[in-house]
Amino acid sequence: MSLSISLTVNGERRHVDLEDPRVTLLDLLRERLDLTGTKKGCDRGQCGACTVLVDGRRINSCMALAVSHDGADVLTIEGVARGDQLHPIQAAFIAHDGFQCGFCTPGQIMSAIGLIQEAQAGNDPERIREAMSGNLCRCGAYVGITDAVLDAQKSLAQADLRRSA
Amino acid sequence: MKTFDYIRPTTISNAVAAAAAPGAAYLAGGTNLLDLMKGGITGPSRLVDVTRLPGLDRIERLPDGCIRIGALVRNADLAHDGDFAKSYPAIAEALLSGASAQLRNAATVGGNLLQRTRCSYFYDTASVCNKREPGTGCDAREGENRLHAVLGWSEACIATHPSDFCVPLVALDAVVEIEGRTGRREIPLEQLHRLPGDTPERESVLEPGDLIVGLRLPAEARTFAQHTRYLKIRERTSYAFAIVSAAAALRIEQGTVREARLALGGVAPKPWRAHAAEKTLTGARPDAAAFSRAAEAALADARPSGDNGFKIELAQRILVRALTLAALGTPQRISALPASPFSSVSGTL
Numbered sequence: 001m002s003l004s005i006s007l008t009v010n011g012e013r014r015h016v017d018l019e020d021p022r023v024t025l026l027d028l029l030r031e032r033l034d035l036t037g038t039k040k041g042c043d044r045g046q047c048g049a050c051t052v053l054v055d056g057r058r059i060n061s062c063m064a065l066a067v068s069h070d071g072a073d074v075l076t077i078e079g080v081a082r083g084d085q086l087h088p089i090q091a092a093f094i095a096h097d098g099f100q101c102g103f104c105t106p107g108q109i110m111s112a113i114g115l116i117q118e119a120q121a122g123n124d125p126e127r128i129r130e131a132m133s134g135n136l137c138r139c140g141a142y143v144g145i146t147d148a149v150l151d152a153q154k155s156l157a158q159a160d161l162r163r164s165a
Numbered sequence: 166m167k168t169f170d171y172i173r174p175t176t177i178s179n180a181v182a183a184a185a186a187p188g189a190a191y192l193a194g195g196t197n198l199l200d201l202m203k204g205g206i207t208g209p210s211r212l213v214d215v216t217r218l219p220g221l222d223r224i225e226r227l228p229d230g231c232i233r234i235g236a237l238v239r240n241a242d243l244a245h246d247g248d249f250a251k252s253y254p255a256i257a258e259a260l261l262s263g264a265s266a267q268l269r270n271a272a273t274v275g276g277n278l279l280q281r282t283r284c285s286y287f288y289d290t291a292s293v294c295n296k297r298e299p300g301t302g303c304d305a306r307e308g309e310n311r312l313h314a315v316l317g318w319s320e321a322c323i324a325t326h327p328s329d330f331c332v333p334l335v336a337l338d339a340v341v342e343i344e345g346r347t348g349r350r351e352i353p354l355e356q357l358h359r360l361p362g363d364t365p366e367r368e369s370v371l372e373p374g375d376l377i378v379g380l381r382l383p384a385e386a387r388t389f390a391q392h393t394r395y396l397k398i399r400e401r402t403s404y405a406f407a408i409v410s411a412a413a414a415l416r417i418e419q420g421t422v423r424e425a426r427l428a429l430g431g432v433a434p435k436p437w438r439a440h441a442a443e444k445t446l447t448g449a450r451p452d453a454a455a456f457s458r459a460a461e462a463a464l465a466d467a468r469p470s471g472d473n474g475f476k477i478e479l480a481q482r483i484l485v486r487a488l489t490l491a492a493l494g495t496p497q498r499i500s501a502l503p504a505s506p507f508s509s510v511s512g513t514l
Contacts, residue, residue: 020168021168024199044203045196045200057270059267060196060267060268060271063196063200065199067171114267118266127501130502131266133265134267
């Protein structure tokens with residue numbers, strides 16, 4: 001069976017011929033499109049390392065069939081910075097030591113972007129932690145991650161205010 | 166993963182026809198099905214992708230006061246629908262207490278109803294399991310079974326139904342709308358899931374090709390909005406299935422319970438409505454003695470299926486706590502740790 005799909009990945013239209021319907025969105029990104037920033041951790045929807053935004057929403061790309069996401073708009077960690085200018089969340093993860101080994105970090109950052117867009121957690125660290133519980137960090141950088149999300153959310157809100165002023 | 170044919174129909178009737186074939190399965194959010202396929206627990210020969218079917222992703226208020234939730238509405242979208250969360254706060258809290266934000270963004274409400282048990286022996290293909298392979302036996306009976314059922318189980322199967330969402334739904338008389346080969350029909354959610362008996366592989370009353378297209382809550386369901394809670398005990402406070410959970414909904418008038426709705430999760434092969442316990446509360450004052458009596462009635466038929474006798478006492482306590490908090494009044498905002506008995510409402514948006 002040959003299945004042809006097209007997706008927008010980090011703003012670029014991509015056409016892919018799939019020989020096998022079993023290919024997950026995660027494997028499509030890593031193996032077919034050479035976007036290896038998105039990590040394969042558990043591959044079972046439990047660790048969050050594979051988190052990407054699909055049509056603006058964070059999901060586990062390991063639990064999504066690529067063929068079912070024909071036409072989707074996908075944002076991965078590779079599409080977050082603007083050239084050499086880091087996204088405020090990337091900068092905040094560095095400023096707050098939000099990682100150690102870094103393996104979970106692309107997923108953490110994509111999840112944090114999704115969280116801020118969802119606008120459900122406010123500035124409550126408890127709600128941030130709860131909303132980030134789908135991203136495991138075996139190094140245990142959770143304190144830095146929570147601080148980074150709070151800080152990035154604040155700087156993004158201030159940037160929005162400046163723009164609207 | 167076994168390979169499969171992939172079909173993406175654009176009409177419900179085409180979907181039903183395609184899925185009626187032996188070995189076919191519906192794919193929606195995929196958060197449970199793909200996990201089962203990767204583990205070799207299930208291996209459909211055909212996947213019928215229903216995610217593009219039109220009209221099933223809407224939340225609609227009907228003229229008669231019912232609310233209708235399309236089967237493809239994502240869990241997160243339902244929980245964050247302001248009007249829905251205000252009218253059915255225990256359902257929103259149950260949704261937000263399940264899985265992770267990423268999974269709630271992908272999982273659909275229709276799929277939630279039909280998710281499979283998380284019994285570790287069902288998931289372990291090296292173990293025998295009557296649900297996975299009928300007639301082979303049940304390794305859970307003599308295994309690690311402290312999380313298994315204390316109500317409704319059989320010698321063949323002691324697995325529990327894992328859904329949080331279904332618990333307040335069944336308490337509030339949700340109705341399931343089904344499209345099948347003979348057309349549209351509807352059944353109360355309470356009658357959707359079967360008890361295991363000798364055939365634990367048959368988990369619901371659905372027939373081949375049957376597609377859940379929506380859920381309906383009767384107008385009366387919103388009359389409990391002022392006094393309702395969903396509480397859940399887990400081994401960690403986020404991103405974990407229930408050891409036990411309880412939904413409580415009360416209608417209190419002049420200091421008296423006019424009507425009570427109670428259901429339990431994590432304790433039975435299906436979302437467990439506690440009718441007898443509800444009756445003990447009708448006309449009672451909403452106090453500790455009445456709540457204890459109700460909790461005893463809810464667990465009266467419970468018996469351990471292994472090292473899980475503690476769940477009977479725990480379920481009674483969580484039911485009393487849910488009733489106590491419901492009687493105090495539904496919080497204005499869902500707590501930071503949804504459904505946690507250890508949470509207080511905090512933070513500002």
